[in-house]
Amino acid sequence: MTDVHGTRTVMLAITETSPLDKLWQSLVEQVAGASAEVVTVFVSDDTWYRVASLPFAVEISRISGARVAFTRRRAEQLGEDAAGRARQRLEQLAAEAGLGLVFEMLTATETGRLQQLAAVERDLLIAPSALKGLPLLSELAGRHRQVLLVEVDEQPEPR
Secondary structure (H helix, E strand, C coil): CCCCCCEEEEEEEEECCCCCCHHHHHHHHHCCCCCCEEEEEEEECCHHHHCCCCCCCCECCCCCEEEEEHHHHHHHHHHHHHHHHHHHHHHHHHHHHEEEEEEEEECCCCHHHHHHHHCEEEEEEEEEHHHCCCHHHHHCCCCCEEEEECCCCCCCCCC
């Protein structure tokens, strides 16, 4: 919700494969030079955790070809690395645009934290179209005045 100082409140929902620059551009267009506080919710895919639970899951080194058991800890590390890269890029974009940024990370199964984030009324939710139809998006959209789904092809960005 726009506060008394004219600052818009915006939530940006992203995934590990979201094209951050395209989503950010949509956000900048929507706030159009106004002061805004951006809460970014990085929705971590729990696929890696499911893979780690399989007894035969291994990770193969690209360099040496060595095989190592794929553990829950490694799955957590992959999620944290992806979130860290996204956070770094968004902080850079926010600094360039002069916008405040708050970064939250959660998985689709963290319903308690998701409900806390969704409980705050905001002006706008921007999310990739890949989240359309998911319960997570319905939960996040609940108290926003406007929801903007950005049409994206959810392919990983080059690293």
